[in-house]
Amino acid sequence: MKFTLGKAEKLKSRKLIEQLFEEGKRVKSFPLQLIYLPIGHDAEFPIKVGFSAPKRVVKLAVDRNRIKRMMREVYRLNKYLIAENITNQYIFMFIFTNKEEPKYADLEETFKKICVKFLSKIEEDGQN
């Protein structure tokens, strides 16, 4: 398992992002929110991912950059949790919804929680 996060795994298409926000389902675990949508794409890895910190909540560009970088780092090191347990292709968008800058350890814990929630939810959907 390689802990990389290259260009091909990032969500870049504007069209896909708009579709994701319109049709995607949401899983929340404060201060993170995950929007996901099962859809086909051309990358090798099963997930394409994007990160966002809204300007409305976090005012300074420096803080927004830092939060996005931390989220990216957490995802890079922990994405195997999801990737080993899914079969379809997905697109993801993580949104940060708190004003305060988080600590790395807290963020990591939250991320693990949200993974569990996400996996249980798609299992339910699969059964239904």
Place this chain on the structure above:
RNA sequence: AUAGUAGGUCGUCUUAUCGCUUCAAUUUAUUGGAGAGGAAAGUCCGGACACCAAAGAGUAGCAUAAUGGAUAACAUCCAUCCGGCGCAAGCCGAGGACAAGUGCAACAGAAAGCAAGUACAGUUCGGCUGUAGUGAAACCAGGUAAACUCUAUGCGGUGAAAUGCCAUGUAUAUUGAAAUUUUAAUGUGACUCGCAUUAUUUCAAGGGGUAGGCAGCUUGAGCUAUAGAGCAAUUUAUAGUCUAGAUAAAUGAUAAGAACUUUUCGAAGUACAGAAUCCGGCUUACAGACCUACUUUUUUU
């Protein structure tokens, strides 16, 4: 020593592991190099660059405003004069014209515009001269232009979502209005002239498609050093040097150590802040540290 003034510099550093963007090399998946700022910010000025069949003339509008210089250009910078503030070093100033015209002036005052006029004193006895009183301004070519205005100078418009190429996709859908042959419509996003387009075309409403890639994109009015010119801003010559180029947007995370600050001795903290076409300025934000020159006061020699 004390209190200050002006100018400048830095604004955490080192190592390891795991990553990101990009360039080069080749063994084609490895190695090596480079990777945020003094303000990258605000978008307040000035340019470069690109496009606009129309970019031309005039009016309007906007901006600037002591004098001289610097510059690609400027509202910036430098020098000098003048005015204001400060004991001083210094700092601040939209600093042309009210002897072209129009307007405005609360309260007070006789009077703030064209005609009037109080008291006292002087007097060559002529409402001649001076003073007082009100007020920011008064018997005067009055005050006021960050009031209209005038004068001088400058300004075509739109901005990288500009623009060019490639790919994908498509529709001359439909409806309404205007014009019938030398005038009319429309455009040239202020107006007039002028110019351009059209006779089956233009405009409006409304609908369909794409919102991907490459170029533009970083070698430039560049930076550093030395010497010359100039009071200075700046400029000339020579030598050296290459210093981010992303696009839902790279420059990060973790660990260890060092430095500084605070401390309840456990520890906590290390400013303002993140490139988006590029330069020259201005403005605003900024913990702390250091350097240089000068001034005030006190003490010692």
Place this chain on the structure above:
RNA sequence: GGCUCCAUAGUUCAAGGGAUAGAAUAAAAGUUUCCUAAACUUUAGAUCCAGGUUCGAAUCCUGGUGGAGUCA
């Protein structure tokens, strides 16, 4: 990335450079009523911030802060 506009009582709006900054409504106190509402009387409350021009600034100018809109 560019462009435009706005800011006055808690709220919605006024105010030619002359200051005592006004109105409605909301708030508080009182009168009336057995009590409440309505009505009436009274009170308090504001020019986004910092400079400048001016004798005098909510108004004119400059810089900042916050908010809204717009362009593909």
